[in-house]
Amino acid sequence: MLTFVLSFPIVVQIGLLILSLAGGLKIYLELTKGVCNSTVQLTGKTVIITGANTGIGKETAIDLAKRGARIILACRDTKKGIAAKDDIVRHSGNDNVIVRYLDLASLPSVRNFATLILKSEQRLDILINNAGCIALEKRLTADGLESQMQTNHFGHFLLTNLLLGLMIKSAPSRIINVSSNVYRWMKTLDLNNLNSELSYNNNSLYHGVYYTSKLCQILCTRHLAPLVNSSGVTVNSLCPGVVHTEIFRTTSSWFQMLAAFVLPIFFKTAKEGAQTSIYLAVADEVSDVTGEFFRDCKIEKTSRLASDTGLAKKVWELSESFVGLKPEERHY
Numbered sequence: 001m002l003t004f005v006l007s008f009p010i011v012v013q014i015g016l017l018i019l020s021l022a023g024g025l026k027i028y029l030e031l032t033k034g035v036c037n038s039t040v041q042l043t044g045k046t047v048i049i050t051g052a053n054t055g056i057g058k059e060t061a062i063d064l065a066k067r068g069a070r071i072i073l074a075c076r077d078t079k080k081g082i083a084a085k086d087d088i089v090r091h092s093g094n095d096n097v098i099v100r101y102l103d104l105a106s107l108p109s110v111r112n113f114a115t116l117i118l119k120s121e122q123r124l125d126i127l128i129n130n131a132g133c134i135a136l137e138k139r140l141t142a143d144g145l146e147s148q149m150q151t152n153h154f155g156h157f158l159l160t161n162l163l164l165g166l167m168i169k170s171a172p173s174r175i176i177n178v179s180s181n182v183y184r185w186m187k188t189l190d191l192n193n194l195n196s197e198l199s200y201n202n203n204s205l206y207h208g209v210y211y212t213s214k215l216c217q218i219l220c221t222r223h224l225a226p227l228v229n230s231s232g233v234t235v236n237s238l239c240p241g242v243v244h245t246e247i248f249r250t251t252s253s254w255f256q257m258l259a260a261f262v263l264p265i266f267f268k269t270a271k272e273g274a275q276t277s278i279y280l281a282v283a284d285e286v287s288d289v290t291g292e293f294f295r296d297c298k299i300e301k302t303s304r305l306a307s308d309t310g311l312a313k314k315v316w317e318l319s320e321s322f323v324g325l326k327p328e329e330r331h332y
């Protein structure tokens, strides 16, 4: 067989090698895809999912709605949110789904959203910090924060803190942070440049600020977990895998081409990408697990940087000051 292949022209040999490597990778990815098999029902429970109008968030919402929960879709575009709500109701047969306006890139919007939730909801059992974006150009929001760090990290940081009291009251409850394995690309974290004060890394092949925002999510998950452990609130972060969604719409043209033509073969569907979020939200076997990072429905050891509790504490404190969290807003 080998001698037969070796008799082919070299380009054909290389082509065959690439094809078999790709095939091997595809088989590996298929076999390691995590699937949530839990049949737990969520009747009487309330769930908030940020960025739930599309992609992973929407698929997560459909699954949790099927389990009977009250679902609050936190979206920055109410029109898109309502269209998604109609779909979610149709797919799940559960009409206890509502849309609330939330722009994570605005601290006043996060505060208004939280105030409304605290006034109108009796309980909050599951918070899924799912919304996220990638940006190439440095843009400061009206709050003076870099837009990507604010959407992915600072906005969710404030949101989580403001809703924590209600979650403690509703315990056992679960906070789930949709992060990403790309945090591993960050080998150091410059605390003086958390908000891109000194430099902005927008190399089109290396979305450094996005990676940093995902690292901060994991560090803050680590820091909060022990603080609320005795209150019955668990906090975990996760990587959904590489998923075919709209997230690549704002990446470099190079990335977008890759995402459009080459990678779809290896990508997960949004439904497959939602499995770890769903697993962390419902599975009985993780009811006491907290402060961990998951991928494909399994705990994964984080990098040395992401496991550094001293660094986590500093990022937490800096985040408090960036979002203007008041001492009386601490619920631990």
Ligand SMILES: NC(=O)c1ccc[n+]([C@@H]2O[C@H](COP(=O)([O-])OP(=O)(O)OC[C@H]3O[C@@H](n4cnc5c(N)ncnc54)[C@H](OP(=O)(O)O)[C@@H]3O)[C@@H](O)[C@H]2O)c1
Pocket: 050, 051, 052, 053, 054, 055, 056, 057, 074, 075, 076, 077, 080, 102, 103, 104, 105, 106, 129, 130, 131, 132, 133, 151, 178, 179, 180, 181, 239, 240, 241, 242, 243, 244, 245, 246, 247, 248
């Ligand atoms: N796809 C992947 O391969 C991958 C890999 C690792 C991690 N992730 C993470 O998975 C999460 C979900 O992403 P996805 O892949 O499902 O992407 P997506 O299809 O682009 O969905 C992102 C969602 O976030 C919302 N959003 C963006 N900025 C917002 C803001 N300022 N305020 C409120 N909502 C905002 C979007 O709303 P609009 O529709 O209004 O823009 C959208 O609903 C993200 O945290 C992402 O970082 C994805």
Ligand SMILES: *[C@@H]1O[C@H](CO)[C@@H](O)[C@H](O)[C@H]1NC(C)=O
Pocket: 034, 035, 036, 037, 279, 297
């Ligand atoms: C779900 O079931 C499949 C098939 O039995 C199994 O391989 C997988 O590990 C299960 N998922 C989890 C998260 O336990």
Ligand SMILES: *[C@@H]1O[C@H](CO)[C@@H](O)[C@H](O)[C@H]1NC(C)=O
Pocket: 136, 137, 138, 202, 203, 204
């Ligand atoms: C990087 O950001 C600068 C300043 O915001 C911008 O002028 C430049 O076009 C960006 N580079 C890329 C590759 O997007």
Ligand SMILES: *[C@@H]1O[C@H](CO)[C@@H](O)[C@H](O)[C@H]1NC(C)=O
Pocket: 129, 152, 153, 155, 156, 157, 158, 159, 160, 161, 175, 177, 178, 216, 217, 218, 220, 221, 222, 223, 224, 225, 235
């Ligand atoms: C993730 O978890 C931490 C701790 O629970 C929280 O403060 C943070 O805001 C959460 N969300 C993000 C996106 O970091």
Ligand SMILES: *[C@@H]1O[C@H](CO)[C@@H](O)[C@H](O)[C@H]1NC(C)=O
Pocket: 225, 226, 227, 229, 230, 290, 291
């Ligand atoms: C939470 O508390 C349990 C029981 O006291 C303990 O075993 C566990 O290590 C704690 N976890 C964290 C992250 O503090």
